[in-house]
Amino acid sequence: MGKTIAEKILSDKSGTDAKAGRIVVANIDYVMVNDVTGPIAFREYGKLGTAEMHKDRMVLIPDHYVPNKDIASAEQAKEMRDFAKKHGIENYYEVGKGGVCHQVMVEEGFAAPGRLIVGADSHTCTYGGINAFSTGIGSTEAAAAFATGKLWFKVPETIKVELTGSFGKDVGGKDLIIRIITDIGVDGANYKAFEFHGPGIANISVSDRLAVSNMAIEAGGKAGIFPFDDLTREYIKDTVRGAYTPVSADADAEYCRVLRYDLSEIESMVAFPHLPSNGRAVKDADVRIDQAYLGSCTNGRIEDMRIAAAIVKGRHVDPDVRFLVVPASQKVYRQMLDEGLMQIFLDAGAFISGPTCGACLGGYMGILAAGEKAVSSTNRNFIGRMGDKASEVYLAGPQVVAASAIAGRIVTPDLLEGC
Amino acid sequence: MVVIEAKAWRFGDNVDTDQIIPAERLLSTNLTHLNDFIFEKVRPDFADLIADGDMILADRNFGCGSSREHAPLSLIQAGVSCIIAESFARIFYRNSMNIGLLLIECKVEAEEGDTLSVDTDAGIVRNLTSGREFVFDKHPEFIGRLVESGGLVNMIKEGRF
Ligand code: SF4
Numbered sequence: 001m002g003k004t005i006a007e008k009i010l011s012d013k014s015g016t017d018a019k020a021g022r023i024v025v026a027n028i029d030y031v032m033v034n035d036v037t038g039p040i041a042f043r044e045y046g047k048l049g050t051a052e053m054h055k056d057r058m059v060l061i062p063d064h065y066v067p068n069k070d071i072a073s074a075e076q077a078k079e080m081r082d083f084a085k086k087h088g089i090e091n092y093y094e095v096g097k098g099g100v101c102h103q104v105m106v107e108e109g110f111a112a113p114g115r116l117i118v119g120a121d122s123h124t125c126t127y128g129g130i131n132a133f134s135t136g137i138g139s140t141e142a143a144a145a146f147a148t149g150k151l152w153f154k155v156p157e158t159i160k161v162e163l164t165g166s167f168g169k170d171v172g173g174k175d176l177i178i179r180i181i182t183d184i185g186v187d188g189a190n191y192k193a194f195e196f197h198g199p200g201i202a203n204i205s206v207s208d209r210l211a212v213s214n215m216a217i218e219a220g221g222k223a224g225i226f227p228f229d230d231l232t233r234e235y236i237k238d239t240v241r242g243a244y245t246p247v248s249a250d251a252d253a254e255y256c257r258v259l260r261y262d263l264s265e266i267e268s269m270v271a272f273p274h275l276p277s278n279g280r281a282v283k284d285a286d287v288r289i290d291q292a293y294l295g296s297c298t299n300g301r302i303e304d305m306r307i308a309a310a311i312v313k314g315r316h317v318d319p320d321v322r323f324l325v326v327p328a329s330q331k332v333y334r335q336m337l338d339e340g341l342m343q344i345f346l347d348a349g350a351f352i353s354g355p356t357c358g359a360c361l362g363g364y365m366g367i368l369a370a371g372e373k374a375v376s377s378t379n380r381n382f383i384g385r386m387g388d389k390a391s392e393v394y395l396a397g398p399q400v401v402a403a404s405a406i407a408g409r410i411v412t413p414d415l416l417e418g419c
Numbered sequence: 420m421v422v423i424e425a426k427a428w429r430f431g432d433n434v435d436t437d438q439i440i441p442a443e444r445l446l447s448t449n450l451t452h453l454n455d456f457i458f459e460k461v462r463p464d465f466a467d468l469i470a471d472g473d474m475i476l477a478d479r480n481f482g483c484g485s486s487r488e489h490a491p492l493s494l495i496q497a498g499v500s501c502i503i504a505e506s507f508a509r510i511f512y513r514n515s516m517n518i519g520l521l522l523i524e525c526k527v528e529a530e531e532g533d534t535l536s537v538d539t540d541a542g543i544v545r546n547l548t549s550g551r552e553f554v555f556d557k558h559p560e561f562i563g564r565l566v567e568s569g570g571l572v573n574m575i576k577e578g579r580f
Contacts, residue, residue: 023561025580036445036487036489037488039447039450040450040488040489047572064445065446072446075446075447076446076448119486120486121485121486122485122486124486136486137510138488138513138518140517140570141571144517144571144575144580147575148575148580152561186433186480186483187433187479187480187506190509191509217510222509275433361442361485362443380437380484382435382437382484383438383461384437384460385437389460389461
């Protein structure tokens with residue numbers, strides 16, 4: 001019997017015959033922590049009482065509460081900085097050099113096809129978009145990985161997602177993944193991996209694939225893995241570190257479930273509060289908004305910024321809306337400058353900040369008051385996720401977020417004619 | 420063998436980590452008293468009501484959302500002895516087992532305030548209030564060793580990893 005991509009990568013990294021359901025101990029290529037999960041990991045590492053440390057495989061990226069939002073977060077960020085200095089960890093990304101952790105992991109070339117990457121952040125599954133097996137872990141396990149370079153994994157069963165066709169106008173990866181989560185539920189892929197197949201994949205940009213994989217966790221998924229193709233090769237060619245080996249599934253691999261989507265039938269989607277599985281077609285939504293948020297590890301890439309800029313160009317943000325634009329990294333920020341996108345957003349009346357997780361997790365800089373509603377290109381709309389427990393978050397792709405910022409309510413771009 | 424007998428607090432489906440402990444509390448200065456903030460947005464009085472040793476009983480997908488270890492840690496600090504749920508989200512499950520919070524995957528019928536007993540060797544949850552019994556699958560061997568060691572750090576120190 002053949003193997004899925006998840007089974008192949010875990011077999012390779014564990015040196016065992018990793019089949020779904022087994023527990024294996026596997027060597028990891030990289031382990032990432034951020035400023036929230038790092039401090040616990042550093043303390044647990046201390047408890048191990050070992051001198052052994054796999055420094056070259058560790059990546060430390062402050063992003064959640066940096067630039068420091070207050071004294072407590074300043075102390076927290078300092079704990080990470082001090083740890084990096086004390087142990088001479090090179091892969092530390094100071095404010096001004098990095099950005100949102102998952103974006104940095106991809107653009108700095110840590111994430112690559114065939115690699116096994118863990119991160120103390122649930123959206124580590126993002127790198128499946130470029131054919132890696134990557135998954136979120138906790139801080140204690142990150143500490144274990146610092147010390148041993150390995151970790152335990154239950155080999156997941158895999159859901160095969162067959163894709164045909166290509167997206168219609170103003171529809172993209174975010175709409176597809178909200179559709180999938182709405183269909184199978186927030187625990188529909190618990191302890192499972194997604195593997196994407198079919199001719200439709202060639203019609204999905206790598207940026208959109210990363211957005212899809214990013215939200216695998218919102219269905220409970222352990223990973224969401226795309227095959228490697230020319231688009232992947234092109235996307236990573238200038239940034240990837242070291243050699244990599246793409247992995248494809250065997251033709252006779254076993255899947256626990258098969259889902260099929262014709263991309264041309266996917267509509268613009270919005271996930272209503274308070275679960276990512278509350279997806280509805282945007283055309284059926286009638287929601288006035290107070291804030292529109294474009295950014296995060298889901299949709300804060302340059303491609304998302306270009307899509308949104310094309311929509312807001314020459315238009316003005318609704319007077320009752322705050323439009324926050326938060327590029328996912330310094331690199332994206334610079335690219336926006338170089339391409340003239342900053343000008344477009346500023347002219348439209350948007351607020352632009354440097355990269356940070358900030359408001360995405362209700363941290364700071366964009367918090368919602370009671371009763372306020374936001375349309376957001378992020379990945380979670382749980383109760384109180386972006387502020388007060390009586391605020392509401394509606395998840396959508398960059399097209400809908402940009403159009404909604406202009407219209408003042410949740411709409412698709414085609415409704416902006418004349419705006 | 421572990422037998423726990425305690426009062427149960429009842430929760431429903433999809434209890435996410437933002438409900439267990441909101442992101443704005445995830446600061447290292449709070450790490451010793453995360454229990455002060457548990458469920459503050461959804462059950463604001465909970466931190467005061469829960470007593471040492473109490474259990475949480477939930478339905479599907481408990482712990483979904485973020486990878487924050489602060490979630491199981493806050494529950495340990497609050498004195499939660501065990502969480503029984505029909506299913507757990509993956510990262511929450513790993514985190515809990517890795518830091519020594521006992522999770523039992525079992526569909527149990529009980530009301531808030533019922534007294535439950537958990538027998539991990541027999542794989543049985545008893546509702547002592549209603550007199551009913553519920554059977555669960557015991558942990559796989561590796562997870563059993565992890566629980567026995569009291570978590571991942573100890574397991575590594577003992578050279579069992
Ligand atoms: S951008 Fe949001 S979802 Fe992504 S890592 Fe930051 S807080 Fe988490």
